[in-house]
Amino acid sequence: MKERELRLALVCYGGISLAIYMHGVTRELWQLARASRAFHAASGPLQGVEAVYRQLIERIEDEHGLRLRILPDIMSGASAGGINAVFLAQAVHSGQSLEPLTDLWLEVADVD
Numbered sequence: 001m002k003e004r005e006l007r008l009a010l011v012c013y014g015g016i017s018l019a020i021y022m023h024g025v026t027r028e029l030w031q032l033a034r035a036s037r038a039f040h041a042a043s044g045p046l047q048g049v050e051a052v053y054r055q056l057i058e059r060i061e062d063e064h065g066l067r068l069r070i071l072p073d074i075m076s077g078a079s080a081g082g083i084n085a086v087f088l089a090q091a092v093h094s095g096q097s098l099e100p101l102t103d104l105w106l107e108v109a110d111v112d
Contacts, residue, residue: 001061001065001066001067002065002066002067003066003067003068003069004066004067004068004069005068005069005070005071006068006069006070006071007071007072007073007074008029008070008071008072008073008074009073009074009075010025010026010029010072010074010075010076010085010088011076011077011081011085012025012026012075012076012077012078012081012082012084012085013077013078013081014077014078014079014080014081014082015079015080015081016080016109017109018080018081019079019080019081019083019084019105019109020105020109022077022081022084023084023098023101023102023105026084026085026087026088026098027098027102028049029072029088030072030088030091030092030098031048031049031050031053032053032070033070033071033072033092034046034050034053035050035051035052035053035054035056035057035070036053036054036057036068036069036070036071038050038054039054039057039058040067040069057070071092072088072089072092075088075089075092083101084101087100087101
C-alpha cells in the first residue's frame with residue numbers, strides 16, 4: 001500500500017467580511033486534517049463533516065490503494081486573515097478547537 005502526504009498551504013485575506021469567509025475555509029481545512037489524523041490513528045467514529053471527510057479518505061484507499069495523509073503545512077494571512085491563520089496553526093499543532101474563533105467572529109463581526 002502506497003502512502004502519500006498532501007501538504008496544503010493557505011493564505012487568508014484580511015478585512016472583516018473576507019476574514020469571516022476565510023474562517024469557513026480554515027474550519028473545513030481543519031476538519032479535513034482531523035479526519036486524516038483519525039484515519040491514520042484508527043480512532044473511533046467521527047461526527048458530522050469530519051466523518052464525511054474520513055469516508056472520502058477511506059474510499060481513496062479502497063479504490064486507489066493509497067493511504068493519503070492530509071496536512072495543513074503553511075498558513076499565513078494579513079490583518080484579520082492572519083488571525084485565522086494563527087488559530088488554524090495552533091489547532092493543527094495542539095489539536096484544539098477553532099470554536100473560540102468562530103464565537104469571536106460571530107460576536108464581533110456579525111451584522112445585526
